[in-house]
Amino acid sequence: xxxxxxxxxxxxxxxxxxxxxxxxxxxxxxxxxxxxxxxxxxxxxxxxxxxxxxxxxxxxxxxxxxxxxxxxxxxxxxxxxxxxxxxxxxxxxxxxxxxxxxxxxxxxxxxxxxxxxxxxxxxxxxxxxxxxxxxxxxxxxxxxxxxxxxxxxxxxxxxxxxxxxxxxxxxxxxxxxxxxxxxxxxxxxxxxxxxxxxxxxxxxxxxxxxxxxxxxxxxxxxxxxxxxxxxxxxxxxxxxxxxxxxxxxxxxxxxxxxxxxxxxxxxxxxxxxxxxxxxxxxxxxxxxxxxxxxxxxxxxxxxxxxxxxxxxxxxxxxxxxxxxxxxxxxxxxxxxxxxxx
Amino acid sequence: xxxxxxxxxxxxxxxxxxxxxxxxxxxxxxxxxxxxxxxxxxxxxxxxxxxxxxxxxxxxxxxxxxxxxxxxxxxxxxxxxxxxxxxxxxxxxxxxxxxxxxxxxxxxxxxxxxxxxxxxxxxxxxxxxxxxxxxxxxxxxxxxxxxxxxxxxxxxxxxxxxxxxxxxxxxxxxxxxxxxxxxxxxxxxxxxxxxxxxxxxxxxxxxxxxxxxxxxxxxxxxxxxxxxxxxxxxxxxxxxxxxxxxxxxxxxxxxxxxxxxxxxxxxxxxxxxxxxxxxxxxxxxxxxxxxxxxxxxxxxxxxxxxxxxxxxxxxxxxxxxxxxxxxxxxxxxxxxxxxxx
DNA sequence: CTGTTAGCGCATTCAC
DNA sequence: GTGAATGCGCTAACAG
Numbered sequence: 001x002x003x004x005x006x007x008x009x010x011x012x013x014x015x016x017x018x019x020x021x022x023x024x025x026x027x028x029x030x031x032x033x034x035x036x037x038x039x040x041x042x043x044x045x046x047x048x049x050x051x052x053x054x055x056x057x058x059x060x061x062x063x064x065x066x067x068x069x070x071x072x073x074x075x076x077x078x079x080x081x082x083x084x085x086x087x088x089x090x091x092x093x094x095x096x097x098x099x100x101x102x103x104x105x106x107x108x109x110x111x112x113x114x115x116x117x118x119x120x121x122x123x124x125x126x127x128x129x130x131x132x133x134x135x136x137x138x139x140x141x142x143x144x145x146x147x148x149x150x151x152x153x154x155x156x157x158x159x160x161x162x163x164x165x166x167x168x169x170x171x172x173x174x175x176x177x178x179x180x181x182x183x184x185x186x187x188x189x190x191x192x193x194x195x196x197x198x199x200x201x202x203x204x205x206x207x208x209x210x211x212x213x214x215x216x217x218x219x220x221x222x223x224x225x226x227x228x229x230x231x232x233x234x235x236x237x238x239x240x241x242x243x244x245x246x247x248x249x250x251x252x253x254x255x256x257x258x259x260x261x262x263x264x265x266x267x268x269x270x271x272x273x274x275x276x277x278x279x280x281x282x283x284x285x286x287x288x289x290x291x292x293x294x295x296x297x298x299x300x301x302x303x304x305x306x307x308x309x310x311x312x313x314x315x316x317x318x319x320x321x322x323x324x325x326x327x328x329x330x331x332x333x334x335x336x337x338x339x340x341x
Numbered sequence: 342x343x344x345x346x347x348x349x350x351x352x353x354x355x356x357x358x359x360x361x362x363x364x365x366x367x368x369x370x371x372x373x374x375x376x377x378x379x380x381x382x383x384x385x386x387x388x389x390x391x392x393x394x395x396x397x398x399x400x401x402x403x404x405x406x407x408x409x410x411x412x413x414x415x416x417x418x419x420x421x422x423x424x425x426x427x428x429x430x431x432x433x434x435x436x437x438x439x440x441x442x443x444x445x446x447x448x449x450x451x452x453x454x455x456x457x458x459x460x461x462x463x464x465x466x467x468x469x470x471x472x473x474x475x476x477x478x479x480x481x482x483x484x485x486x487x488x489x490x491x492x493x494x495x496x497x498x499x500x501x502x503x504x505x506x507x508x509x510x511x512x513x514x515x516x517x518x519x520x521x522x523x524x525x526x527x528x529x530x531x532x533x534x535x536x537x538x539x540x541x542x543x544x545x546x547x548x549x550x551x552x553x554x555x556x557x558x559x560x561x562x563x564x565x566x567x568x569x570x571x572x573x574x575x576x577x578x579x580x581x582x583x584x585x586x587x588x589x590x591x592x593x594x595x596x597x598x599x600x601x602x603x604x605x606x607x608x609x610x611x612x613x614x615x616x617x618x619x620x621x622x623x624x625x626x627x628x629x630x631x632x633x634x635x636x637x638x639x640x641x642x643x644x645x646x647x648x649x650x651x652x653x654x655x656x657x658x659x660x661x662x663x664x665x666x667x668x669x670x671x672x673x674x675x676x677x678x679x680x681x682x
Numbered sequence: 683c684t685g686t687t688a689g690c691g692c693a694t695t696c697a698c
Numbered sequence: 699g700t701g702a703a704t705g706c707g708c709t710a711a712c713a714g
Binding site: 007009010011021022025026029031032033054055057058059060061062063064 | 706707708709710
């Protein structure tokens with residue numbers, strides 16, 4: 001049972017079972033051809049006895065297809081991405097696929113690198129999660145690498161903006177933020193501030209613009225915007241800056257929940273009473289953040305579900321033109337934005 | 342430049358460059374043998390022109406080694422695991438390795454399945470993250486699969502308890518919880534409750550026992566324990582149960598931060614004023630949770646760093662006996678546990 | 683229904 | 699320093 005060096009191979013199993021490798025192969029993987037039950041049983045027994053595990057590389061090479069999908073995210077430690085990753089992972093499991101995780105840390109060149117690595121792996125598909133950048137050159141570079149990947153027979157789907165020529169789950173950031181702005185205006189808020197995130201991230205930009213448009217449409221003054229990193233600390237310092245500016249505002253929209261949390265902390269640091277002195281809203285509805293105080297008004301995105309949908313697109317037969325499905329967030333009003341006046 | 346069907350192969354590149362496949366191979370991967378500069382340049386140019394990406398499966402087969410490491414976690418959506426995953430991912434990146442992510446959702450059989458899949462992939466290593474179970478049968482089954490994986494040439498490291506015969510980063514849960522208990526006792530708390538998590542998870546059990554021992558050592562009565570799931574909702578319902586029991590307690594220890602957050606919510610539901618009416622502490626120091634109110638006393642674990650360390654163990658030359666490194670958490674006192682009396 | 687054989691793409695002996 | 703040939707483990711024709 002114990003082998004000397006490397007691994008047990010199919011021919012070891014075949015020899016042990018007294019059949020040919022072809023028969024062993026057919027018995028173990030269930031090919032189109034059928035194998036006599038007794039032989040099949042003998043092979044299975046031999047495989048078990050030897051603790052045989054097929055060499056996936058060899059199978060991939062012989063079959064010309066792997067069972068691997070790549071998941072490319074900005075930062076797996078960010079709950080936005082880890083929630084999506086959980087959905088992808090679960091769905092992959094159900095489909096019998098393996099997930100290769102790649103963290104780009106937001107660096108464009110990493111994205112290209114991973115895409116190429118995935119092509120080298122002959123991955124069956126790649127799921128690109130996260131905001132595109134305003135930089136068109138970068139989008140073009142990704143498009144080109146994506147084309148190469150697809151040319152090699154892989155499928156690609158993106159979760160973000162409809163900027164790549166691939167199946168995409170488009171998140172309607174502008175619409176969601178707009179709906180939030182209108183709702184807040186309706187609740188009596190009128191002087192808005194926006195913690196706008198990095199100006200080169202489409203997601204941040206769209207949410208900012210959508211909110212701005214919604215506010216203006218509702219008859220409010222254009223919100224005062226402060227940019228900053230798309231993180232807790234980014235929200236903290238943007239909020240501090242906004243507070244320092246001395247502008248009169250009654251409600252702040254952070255372009256994601258994580259920033260909103262930083263903003264809340266910044267307000268506390270200044271001794272502000274929330275939500276009495278200032279209303280704050282976020283975007284995403286991160287599960288881990290649902291218990292902060294005051295509970296956060298936000299735009300809910302079905303993150304885990306998005307991951308699942310992405311896997312479905314990836315396993316579906318490829319169409320001729322890129323499919324686009326749209327996901328609109330739903331506004332969730334909580335304690336952080338009480339009715340005003 | 343555009344190929345008809347599948348992918349560009351090395352022999353395509355060789356032909357394009359007017360050299361043999363052997364030379365092309367040597368030029369592109371830098372083998373021990375050296376290639377004349379001009380030829381090397383020609384090969385590189387041809388590869389670029391054709392947008393060649395080596396077939397990793399074929400390379401793996403020829404070389405007998407892959408560049409893939411498996412990361413097996415309970416739930417990537419849980420910030421505890423995603424923080425570790427981020428560390429692993431970053432370190433893998435630096436080492437030029439690829440990460441295969443596996444979510445077991447806490448199901449033991451999934452762990453075995455993934456380990457086997459990883460063996461099939463001829464993964465270079467597996468990193469097992471997450472509590473072992475009290476069930477010895479399961480540990481034995483994992484040990485056996487781990488042995489098979491190692492026998493096939495893979496390295497295994499665990500982050501949890503020293504229960505598997507592999508390199509392990511042991512988290513000193515009992516010691517950390519004990520230190521926390523002593524500190525809290527010192528601060529004047531004496532009647533403790535514990536939200537103890539699932540009784541079959543070693544991590545939960547060790548933290549519970551460690552806390553209990555620490556409390557008793559400090560001269561307090563044994564804490565009153567309530568079990569529940571290792572999640573936010575588990576913490577919520579365990580806390581509710583504790584409150585319903587009518588026991589007199591002044592401080593509650595939840596065996597992880599996520600549960601502590603649930604507990605805080607449960608207290609709020611009952612109209613309790615925190616931290617005035619009740620002190621609450623957690624374990625882990627989850628980054629996303631650092632801004633909740635009241636800020637949470639906890640035992641900090643260097644999660645991202647753990648991931649990095651695990652990768653280092655995995656890439657280090659294998660020793661004869663399993664290495665064990667120990668990580669002790671550091672007690673962090675915050676607002677949720679004010680001095681008592 | 684089973685066995686023999688020819689690749690899959692690449693790294694690596696071995697000759698030159 | 700280069701090229702031709704072998705084999706990694708497996709699947710899928712192809713014969714029998």
